[in-house]
Amino acid sequence: MFNTQIARKHSSETRSQILDAALALCRERGLEAATMRDIAKHAGVALGAAYYYFPSKEAIVQVYYDAVGDEHSLRVQAAFQSANLDLEARLRAVFHLKLEILHGDRRLLSALFRYTGEPEHPLSVFGPATRSNRQKSIALFRLALAGEKLPEDLAGGLPILLWALHMLLLLYFLYDDSPEQSRTHRLADSGISLFVRMLTLARLPLLKPFRGGLFALLRDAGLFSEPTSPAYVVPQEEPS
């Protein structure tokens, strides 16, 4: 599998030319329709060069997936540092920044969703091969919740639950034909608002049976048990 560390060995700009051409073509016409030959042609290189840098079309999607995650981490951290936000505002930042990054990339996102039903595939967003992408994303939700006083099970589980809901939102985003996907943004806001209210409600003893039932269900589903390296919080930028 391609990974970004190898990139440094290649001195020229050829790689990014190919990547740019690939992403542009995929944005325009989707992954299927963007052939490696077209990509190479648009990048001004031979077919072999494209395959030299990206062993397959999927490798390009992988790089895109990683890049989106990194960009999201950077922007969320910047937002959290630049202002003292409350829980709702932090969650809104996480969701809307993601949507902003993906704005215009719905066809690329479609390409990624394609492997969702194939657990063994290296690009399955729920599969073992993308665990580190997932962990980085979950860490952002954990960061958003960091200020809250929560019982341990919730503190461990809610970030994963939020991540899962955010994946559902991205699916909604793909189907959202409103201008600029404004419906998706509104849905995110309503959902976050409801989530925050429920979090308050969940502390009421009256709702214990409900809360217990729901979270037992999520725990059974494994939603609360994605293994995490305890020390991991947020991806660090390597000094170049």
Add this chain to the structure above:
Amino acid sequence: MFNTQIARKHSSETRSQILDAALALCRERGLEAATMRDIAKHAGVALGAAYYYFPSKEAIVQVYYDAVGDEHSLRVQAAFQSANLDLEARLRAVFHLKLEILHGDRRLLSALFRYTGEPEHPLSVFGPATRSNRQKSIALFRLALAGEKLPEDLAGGLPILLWALHMLLLLYFLYDDSPEQSRTHRLADSGISLFVRMLTLARLPLLKPFRGGLFALLRDAGLFSEPTSPAYVVPQEEPS
């Protein structure tokens, strides 16, 4: 697109030989790995014959999708007629019968999920082209809820919500490596139990703000508004 009505024009058994071979191969090795050439060979016909009956490989998946839906409708109706079940038992029947039908077909199901992120694709389970499959499935959940006294918005929305949850369960099913996917079955039971309890809770006036918020959210998401032909209840078997 292929549809089952055309089938009658083809007199021979060739079609079902091809279909059987195709489904067997796809169950065994997945859609990608099952080539049309292999399918034709296993069915004992030439490549051209396979394409004569199924204009594309996707057409085979389409036929499978339709067949699963029809089989599910038949079994659910049979279960509901053979005994007087309460709500929880009816919902269990709908969920477990679906899982039984799909048992052993996880690779085929994977193939179907592949198009979930492509709204325009004829096989997208959320797309306009599969609306009738969806309506048939939603009708079964409506049937399961039929005995309950519900406010109008819930009566309209809950079947769609249950259908959406059932799709999530199928995704879980694909990732469930427990023997015979027993975890999925248990999760279905817990989820149904919780759903029924929540339905009771939702009637308490105390929870009005919560219920209002959640259902407003789902309505905004469009989950409650999939257009339905009012007269439609359950697919009828055409007398042959």
Add this chain to the structure above:
DNA sequence: GTCTATACTGAGATAGAC
């Protein structure tokens, strides 16, 4: 190590003979 040119393979899909 970086890249070009070109030919090969395998698979979906089609045309036309019978």
Add this chain to the structure above:
DNA sequence: GTCTATCTCAGTATAGAC
């Protein structure tokens, strides 16, 4: 209705220029 031959094109392989 069925077969054989063929087309197209993604992806691969390779040989070699620099």
